[in-house]
Amino acid sequence: MGRLTFQGGVHPIYRKEITNDRPITPIPAPAQVIIPLQQNIGAPPEPLVAVGDLVKVGQKIADTEAFVSAPVHASVSGKVVAIENRLSPIGKEVPAVVIESDGQAIPLEDLQPYPALEEMSPDDLRRAMREGGLVGMGGAMFPSHVKVTAPQGKKFELVIINGSECEGFLTCDHRIMLEWTDDVIYGTRALMKVTGVEKAYIGVEANKQDAIDILREKLGAEEGIEVKPLEVKYPQGAEKQLIKALTGREVPSGGLPVDVGCLVQNVGTTATFARYLKTGMPLVDRVVTVSGSSVKNPGNYLVKIGTSFGYILDYCGIIGEPKKLISGGPMMGVAQITPEVPVVKGTSGILLFDKKDVPVGEARPCVRCGKCVDVCPVYLLPVYLMDYTLKGMLHRAEEYHILDCIECGCCSYTCPSRRPLVQTIRMGKADVLARRKKRQ
Amino acid sequence: MEKLDNLVVSSSPHLRSGADVEKMMWHVNLALLPAILLSVYFFGFRALAIIILSIAAAVVTEGIIQKATGKEVLIADGSAVVTGLLLGLNMPVHVPLWLPVIGSVFAIAVVKQAFGGLGSNFMNPALAARAAMLAAWPVHMTSYAVPFVDGITHATPLSILSGAAHGELPSYLDLFIGNVGGVIGETSALALLAGGVYLFVKGVIDWRTPTGFLGTVFILTWIFGGNAGLFTGDPLYHLLAGGLMLGAFYMATDYVTSPVTKKGRLLMGIGAGAITVMIRLWGGYPEGVTYGILLMNIATPLLDRYTVPRIYGTVRK
Numbered sequence: 096m097g098r099l100t101f102q103g104g105v106h107p108i109y110r111k112e113i114t115n116d117r118p119i120t121p122i123p124a125p126a127q128v129i130i131p132l133q134q135n136i137g138a139p140p141e142p143l144v145a146v147g148d149l150v151k152v153g154q155k156i157a158d159t160e161a162f163v164s165a166p167v168h169a170s171v172s173g174k175v176v177a178i179e180n181r182l183s184p185i186g187k188e189v190p191a192v193v194i195e196s197d198g199q200a201i202p203l204e205d206l207q208p209y210p211a212l213e214e215m216s217p218d219d220l221r222r223a224m225r226e227g228g229l230v231g232m233g234g235a236m237f238p239s240h241v242k243v244t245a246p247q248g249k250k251f252e253l254v255i256i257n258g259s260e261c262e263g264f265l266t267c268d269h270r271i272m273l274e275w276t277d278d279v280i281y282g283t284r285a286l287m288k289v290t291g292v293e294k295a296y297i298g299v300e301a302n303k304q305d306a307i308d309i310l311r312e313k314l315g316a317e318e319g320i321e322v323k324p325l326e327v328k329y330p331q332g333a334e335k336q337l338i339k340a341l342t343g344r345e346v347p348s349g350g351l352p353v354d355v356g357c358l359v360q361n362v363g364t365t366a367t368f369a370r371y372l373k374t375g376m377p378l379v380d381r382v383v384t385v386s387g388s389s390v391k392n393p394g395n396y397l398v399k400i401g402t403s404f405g406y407i408l409d410y411c412g413i414i415g416e417p418k419k420l421i422s423g424g425p426m427m428g429v430a431q432i433t434p435e436v437p438v439v440k441g442t443s444g445i446l447l448f449d450k451k452d453v454p455v456g457e458a459r460p461c462v463r464c465g466k467c468v469d470v471c472p473v474y475l476l477p478v479y480l481m482d483y484t485l486k487g488m489l490h491r492a493e494e495y496h497i498l499d500c501i502e503c504g505c506c507s508y509t510c511p512s513r514r515p516l517v518q519t520i521r522m523g524k525a526d527v528l529a530r531r532k533k534r535q
Numbered sequence: 536m537e538k539l540d541n542l543v544v545s546s547s548p549h550l551r552s553g554a555d556v557e558k559m560m561w562h563v564n565l566a567l568l569p570a571i572l573l574s575v576y577f578f579g580f581r582a583l584a585i586i587i588l589s590i591a592a593a594v595v596t597e598g599i600i601q602k603a604t605g606k607e608v609l610i611a612d613g614s615a616v617v618t619g620l621l622l623g624l625n626m627p628v629h630v631p632l633w634l635p636v637i638g639s640v641f642a643i644a645v646v647k648q649a650f651g652g653l654g655s656n657f658m659n660p661a662l663a664a665r666a667a668m669l670a671a672w673p674v675h676m677t678s679y680a681v682p683f684v685d686g687i688t689h690a691t692p693l694s695i696l697s698g699a700a701h702g703e704l705p706s707y708l709d710l711f712i713g714n715v716g717g718v719i720g721e722t723s724a725l726a727l728l729a730g731g732v733y734l735f736v737k738g739v740i741d742w743r744t745p746t747g748f749l750g751t752v753f754i755l756t757w758i759f760g761g762n763a764g765l766f767t768g769d770p771l772y773h774l775l776a777g778g779l780m781l782g783a784f785y786m787a788t789d790y791v792t793s794p795v796t797k798k799g800r801l802l803m804g805i806g807a808g809a810i811t812v813m814i815r816l817w818g819g820y821p822e823g824v825t826y827g828i829l830l831m832n833i834a835t836p837l838l839d840r841y842t843v844p845r846i847y848g849t850v851r852k
């Protein structure tokens with residue numbers, strides 16, 4: 096039987112061997128952290144501290160009443176020295192709290208572990224998620240407590256823990272499954288409890304056999320949770336493709352996983368939730384894979400939220416002629432103009448590439464080879480979406496489902512004429528949305 | 536951090552597959568090498584001269600036009616070589632030597648560059664040029680040579696089969712290896728098939744177009760091709776004879792002038808096959824591959840429009 100998979104997709108170079116046997120290693124806290132107030136999709140939290148305030152590790156420094164939002168917490172103890180706009184790794188200037196560390200890492204006194212799962216109600220757990228500042232740590236940064244809340248009239252049937260880690264170079268989720276196995280399982284149980292479902296799958300790409308083995312071993316005869324090996328193919332970890340591979344069902348166009356009864360949560364987020372429940376320490380650090388040809392000591396590092404990329408790269412060492420700095424993976428990550436940006440909750444990787452590994456080559460005219468069509472995991476016609484966007488034929492782009500594009504980049508990756516497909520489609524999506532708004 | 540002060544910023548993805556139009560074009564040229572070698576074996580060095588002349592004319596024309604219009608000169612991308620080569624292979628060996636030159640100039644200047652160059656032309660340049668040459672110089676273009684035999688014939692296996700010419704029908708084996716009359720590149724099914732398989736393995740062509748094309752010709756000639764009623768035709772003969780292999784593997788699969796959708800590519804093959812059979816069996820010409828493909832080239836935008844795949848998460852209407 097073939098491994099569980101989806102249609103379309105590509106096989107980029109993975110290069111996971113650079114870091115997949117490097118254990119999670121803490122990096123000492125920097126002298127200063129930059130913590131963007133908004134590290135979630137949705138409403139921006141307001142600062143709860145002022146310049147000059149003293150803060151402790153785990154102290155809430157920003158929050159809001161809005162439901163679709165998540166608080167942020169201080170990751171070091173020390174003094175707030177500024178609340179001002181700083182560049183974030185998504186490429187925008189955002190308001191951030193700058194804290195100068197006192198080097199003591201004093202935790203907030205009233206952080207308490209939560210009671211055992213059996214003693215908590217789904218609502219308790221949901222509140223805990225929000226209090227802990229939990230958001231999707233695979234990159235999307237969607238508030239977790241919102242994700243686990245089924246909209247009126249809909250119901251969850253299955254929890255899917257996303258351990259596919261289909262992006263090249265990244266190994267942080269792999270290490271989390273190996274080293275924080277119990278947390279992954281505990282977190283899975285917690286998610287099953289919040290959503291009231293009896294069944295969970297942990298989907299893992301088959302190139303991480305050791306993770307599959309240890310998860311299976313620790314699960315033993317435990318009921319309800321199954322580890323599912325997946326075909327190694329990008330974007331196996333994209334929510335909709337993962338659901339298709341595991342259940343054969345498709346999330347309706349414009350809909351959410353809950354429409355087919357699924358909750359998908361990344362393993363990192365799942366384990367972090369468990370650690371929060373067990374210790375009471377909110378999301379103040381995360382595992383980041385630091386890799387690429389210009390990194391001297393690549394690895395998987397436990398890093399305080401707010402640590403600058405530059406500090407981490409200095410710690411790991413830089414070699415050769417670095418030319419490209421990426422936050423995230425090589426297929427969907429965002430290239431950075433400066434190493435001053437901080438690690439945020441969704442930063443899964445910091446990749447630094449040498450000049451020789453940065454692809455060059457001019458875009459050539461499209462030859463209509465159809466390769467982009469063959470690889471699109473949403474079955475779109477990227478070549479036409481690009482064309483319609485460039486010609487301003489937005490009604491056609493919309494009719495051809497431009498808004499369903501998940502921006503996985505398979506089309507650009509595969510194009511033999513090096514056309515800027517996903518880049519153009521991204522613009523097209525924004526144009527189509529703007530046009531929709533105007534018409535309303 | 537002075538080492539990190541000249542970072543480049545570009546859109547994701549930051550990896551590329553390394554696939555390249557240039558490489559693909561050269562794969563096509565390489566795939567046609569067996570056909571070239573066999574044509575020289577069967578028809579002598581005049582065949583080689585024709586091929587070289589048409590390639591040279593195509594490349595020079597492309598270069599001059601790109602230079603004159605201020606575009607980037609991309610003759611190394613191999614696409615002009617493919618066009619010249621295909622056109623050369625579509626000429627009988629005894630054409631006057633100026634004919635391949637004129638044909639290539641026409642293919643590149645009129646069919647390709649006048650519409651904006653590679654990617655913007657809507658008909659296959661080599662085929663459109665062949666059709667034009669056929670209309671302008673019908674006698675030159677249909678005076679075939681039989682391998683190893685001096686003299687000229689208008690008879691090809693197909694024209695004999697259709698009753699338009701007299702002569703002995705060659706054997707399947709001769710058809711397969713190419714020991715028959717015809718244009719220089721179309722006679723050896725074996726060489727063309729080998730190159731076609733190579734292109735498929737290299738991921739350059741999709742199986743759908745050639746399979747649809749050959750399959751349709753096979754089925755339709757089997758049903759309607761015989762004189763003794765339905766299902767008495769000789770489909771194998773139709774597969775091996777004429778320009779079918781050359782057309783199905785190398786010209787109907789031309790990216791620029793065929794659909795981008797999978798279903799569209801299958802329909803491209805089926806449509807070209809059906810038109811080919813209609814012309815072969817009931818039309819005025821013994822051979823219909825050229826027109827079959829050209830008509831489907833014109834239909835390509837429509838095929839794309841009506842074969843949009845079902846999008847993930849939607850229900851087919």
Ligand code: SF4
Nearest residue numbers: 461462464465467510
């Ligand atoms: S892959 Fe590139 S060249 Fe091929 S059809 Fe798509 S955009 Fe055009």
Ligand code: SF4
Nearest residue numbers: 471500501503504506
């Ligand atoms: S069109 Fe969108 S979904 Fe399809 S391959 Fe390109 S980026 Fe991915």
